[in-house]
Amino acid sequence: MSRFRSALVALGVVTLGLGLALAVVPAFAPSLPSEPLVLLPAAVLGLLAFGAVQRRRRTDREQADLGEPETRRTFPHPGETTDHELALDRTGKETRAAPHGVSLRERIRPIAIDVLTRTRNCSVEDAEGLLETGEWTEDRYAAAFFSSSRAAEVYAEEGRVIDALMGSQPSRSDLARRAILELSEMDETAPFEYGPENRVRDGAERGDGEGQGGDTEDDPDRPDGTPETDDEWVNLREVLG
Amino acid sequence: MSDSLRRTARWVGVSALSFGAAALGAATRSPGVLMVAIVGVAYAAAARSADPPEPELDLTRSVEPSEPEPGDSVRVTLSVTNEGEATLPDVRVVDGVPETLGVAGGSPRLGTALRPGETDALEYEVDARRGEHRFTPTKIVTRDWTGAIEREGEREVGSELVCTPDLPPLPSFPLREQATDYAGRVPTKTGGNGVEFHSTRQYRPGDPLARIDWARLARTGELTTVDFREERAAETVLVFDTRVEAYVADADDDSAVEHGIEAGGAVASALLEASNRVGVAAFGPRWEWVPPGLGRTHRARLRKALGTAEAFDPLPPAEEFLPVLAFRRLRERLPSDAQVVFVSPAVDDYARTVARRLEARGYAVTLLSPDVTDNATAGRALARLERRRRLTTTRAAGIRVVDWDPETSLSVALERANRGWRA
Numbered sequence: 001m002s003r004f005r006s007a008l009v010a011l012g013v014v015t016l017g018l019g020l021a022l023a024v025v026p027a028f029a030p031s032l033p034s035e036p037l038v039l040l041p042a043a044v045l046g047l048l049a050f051g052a053v054q055r056r057r058r059t060d061r062e063q064a065d066l067g068e069p070e071t072r073r074t075f076p077h078p079g080e081t082t083d084h085e086l087a088l089d090r091t092g093k094e095t096r097a098a099p100h101g102v103s104l105r106e107r108i109r110p111i112a113i114d115v116l117t118r119t120r121n122c123s124v125e126d127a128e129g130l131l132e133t134g135e136w137t138e139d140r141y142a143a144a145f146f147s148s149s150r151a152a153e154v155y156a157e158e159g160r161v162i163d164a165l166m167g168s169q170p171s172r173s174d175l176a177r178r179a180i181l182e183l184s185e186m187d188e189t190a191p192f193e194y195g196p197e198n199r200v201r202d203g204a205e206r207g208d209g210e211g212q213g214g215d216t217e218d219d220p221d222r223p224d225g226t227p228e229t230d231d232e233w234v235n236l237r238e239v240l241g
Numbered sequence: 242m243s244d245s246l247r248r249t250a251r252w253v254g255v256s257a258l259s260f261g262a263a264a265l266g267a268a269t270r271s272p273g274v275l276m277v278a279i280v281g282v283a284y285a286a287a288a289r290s291a292d293p294p295e296p297e298l299d300l301t302r303s304v305e306p307s308e309p310e311p312g313d314s315v316r317v318t319l320s321v322t323n324e325g326e327a328t329l330p331d332v333r334v335v336d337g338v339p340e341t342l343g344v345a346g347g348s349p350r351l352g353t354a355l356r357p358g359e360t361d362a363l364e365y366e367v368d369a370r371r372g373e374h375r376f377t378p379t380k381i382v383t384r385d386w387t388g389a390i391e392r393e394g395e396r397e398v399g400s401e402l403v404c405t406p407d408l409p410p411l412p413s414f415p416l417r418e419q420a421t422d423y424a425g426r427v428p429t430k431t432g433g434n435g436v437e438f439h440s441t442r443q444y445r446p447g448d449p450l451a452r453i454d455w456a457r458l459a460r461t462g463e464l465t466t467v468d469f470r471e472e473r474a475a476e477t478v479l480v481f482d483t484r485v486e487a488y489v490a491d492a493d494d495d496s497a498v499e500h501g502i503e504a505g506g507a508v509a510s511a512l513l514e515a516s517n518r519v520g521v522a523a524f525g526p527r528w529e530w531v532p533p534g535l536g537r538t539h540r541a542r543l544r545k546a547l548g549t550a551e552a553f554d555p556l557p558p559a560e561e562f563l564p565v566l567a568f569r570r571l572r573e574r575l576p577s578d579a580q581v582v583f584v585s586p587a588v589d590d591y592a593r594t595v596a597r598r599l600e601a602r603g604y605a606v607t608l609l610s611p612d613v614t615d616n617a618t619a620g621r622a623l624a625r626l627e628r629r630r631r632l633t634t635t636r637a638a639g640i641r642v643v644d645w646d647p648e649t650s651l652s653v654a655l656e657r658a659n660r661g662w663r664a
Contacts, residue, residue, distance in 0.1 A: 012282075015263075019275065023272075038267055038268075038270070039267075039268060041267055042263075042264045042265075042267035042268040043264070044264075045260045045261075045263045045264035045267065046260070046261070046264040046268075048256075048260040048264075049256075049257045049259075049260035049261035049264055050257075052254050052255075052256045052257035052260055053254060053257045055253060055254055056253050056254025056257065057254075059250045059253045059254070060250065061249055061250050061251060062247055062248065062249050062250055063247075063249055063382075063391065064247070064333075064380070064382045064391060064393040066333070066335045066350070066380055066382070067335065067380070069335060069336065069337065069338040069344070069349050069377075070338070070343065070344040070348070070349065071343055071344075072340070072341065072342060072343030072494075073340040073341060073556070074490055074494045075488045075489055075490040075494070075496050075557070076489055076490065077489060077490055077491075077492075077613075077615070077617070077621055077624075078489045078586075078588040078613060078614050078621060078624035078625070078628070079614070079618065079620035079621035079622070079623055079624030079625070080620060080621070081620070082619070082620030082621075082623055082624065083618045083619065083620030083621065084620070085620075086619060086620060107623075107627075108623065110630070111623075111626045111627060111630055114630050114633070115626070176619070177619040180619040180620075180622050180623045180626070181616075181619055181622060183622075183626060184616050184622035184623075184625065184626060187625075187626055187629065188616070
């Protein structure tokens with residue numbers, strides 16, 4: 001116990017004793033000190049009360065963290081890391097949203113070519129041309145992600161409006177986000193189709209799989225086993241119960 | 242129980258009441274106000290002298306049923322008895338619900354006061370899921386009457402919830418042509434006994450009469466024998482991707498590993514029904530290997546491995562994954578004529594690498610991939626696009642791919658894929 005606290009306790013005991021004495025023998029009351037001397041301890045007590053209030057305000061209540069056992073542990077969704085990195089990059093600099101330092105554009109470009117060759121039924125060279133000119137989409141933000149000329153247009157135009165309002169330009173990640181969503185929409189409307197290059201080769205034809213991957217141009221007449229008519233779907237459901 | 246004491250700071254500042262009342266009482270010369278100060282002093286003194294009792298609690302947990310089927314509602318009851326001689330005025334108990342199971346009903350929390358010998362209980366329900374689910378330590382917090390100090394501790398209550406699902410039924414699984422010397426139902430490219438026509442050849446003495454092409458003999462006078470595609474049994478090993486990367490969730494927060502094990506179990510069931518030998522391996526930090534086999538006992542062994550083996554734990558492994566070691570370990574055990582069904586969500590490039598390396602080593606590989614990707618955000622849409630491209634390049638490498646949306650029937654996915662393979 002500190003000296004201050006000991007003195008305070010002693011003062012308290014003396015005051016308490018005095019109080020009890022007054023309560024028992026009221027005749028001592030006239031011998032109490034005059035007004036100014038009574039106000040002095042009252043002021044001191046007031047200061048102590050103020051100090052105690054301040055201490056309360058500075059002290060947070062503590063209690064055990066009992067956790068949330070009601071909630072089942074969840075796992076990350078594929079692509080959440082990319083979302084996180086896209087959210088971080090609002091400054092217009094190149095996003096490094098892939099392992100091994102691959103830029104986001106380098107990561108998305110082969111996918112864009114893959115989607116375009118499949119949905120537009122064009123060659124890889126044509127797909128690259130579409131990306132470069134920005135003609136692969138009507139979304140000018142998405143187009144600007146791959147096309148430097150379209151990006152310049154967007155930045156010049158946006159710069160006039162947005163800079164005036166907010167002092168900022170659309171970031172690279174904004175363009176990336178639009179490009180990804182545009183590609184995703186195109187991909188959903190033209191799902192994978194089974195082509196001759198994708199057919200399984202059994203037995204002797206099966207060999208070193210390394211290095212055999214790559215983009216393929218699929219045969220649109222041979223879908224991935226998808227029934228081509230409603231009747232076929234009905235038959236399939238009947239077969240499978 | 243390793244306890245820790247903590248001051249809750251609940252009564253910090255109560256002395257302000259005493260000081261304030263005393264100051265006011267002195268200044269106004271009011272004995273009544275002055276007496277109020279005593280109340281504050283009493284509270285402060287009580288908080289100072291607080292000493293939470295050491296709880297002597299007996300905890301008993303019952304799990305009913307203890308071995309449920311997936312989806313069953315399981316009732317968990319935790320009884321708490323004060324076995325000490327002191328009354329516990331404030332006891333808070335939070336049961337250690339397994340991380341893999343959420344609470345479906347009731348509450349795993351209890352707040353009560355217990356006299357000596359008194360018992361109270363909490364009850365809650367969980368929906369059973371595949372796996373061996375371990376309850377985590379139960380948290381206990383006790384306080385004295387004032388609540389100025391609390392004692393926190395944990396207690397292990399030994400019980401577990403084991404859910405071992407049956408191998409789901411599946412009408413059939415289209416295997417590739419690689420087969421063993423055992424008779425079975427996988428058509429091969431070799432001519433001989435069977436059902437499906439293979440070729441005709443010149444008659445050789447000893448050929449069965451039933452296989453002589455009598456029509457041709459009558460038409461041309463040439464004696465020929467009909468060969469059918471020989472049907473052999475296949476030896477298949479289901480290799481499950483159990484790396485941390487495979488523990489990703491779909492839009493409903495269900496794990497890809499769970500979907501994979503469900504699909505793999507169905508494939509094992511179909512193959513065993515067709516008299517094929519089936520084995521199981523885990524490709525991840527934790528090793529699991531069930532060599533290929535047949536029969537009811539083997540089916541039960543597979544069921545147990547897929548249900549409760551540590552390698553197939555519902556929670557991702559904490560151990561470091563050494564890919565070269567894992568691949569070598571798998572290669573050492575795979576029979577040379579085995580087919581491999583690699584079950585992986587294929588959300589990273591390494592899953593494709595594994596499939597292609599196994600194919601390159603001469604194993605007929607089928608990649609069975611539950612699709613847990615979606616388009617909810619740009620990042621997730623990119624992951625979906627990347628996965629689709631990954632599967633396309635895997636197909637281009639000569640590997641069969643079954644792209645299965647867990648929202649739909651596996652049979653439908655297999656039928657669609659099989660049509661593509663036959664095209």
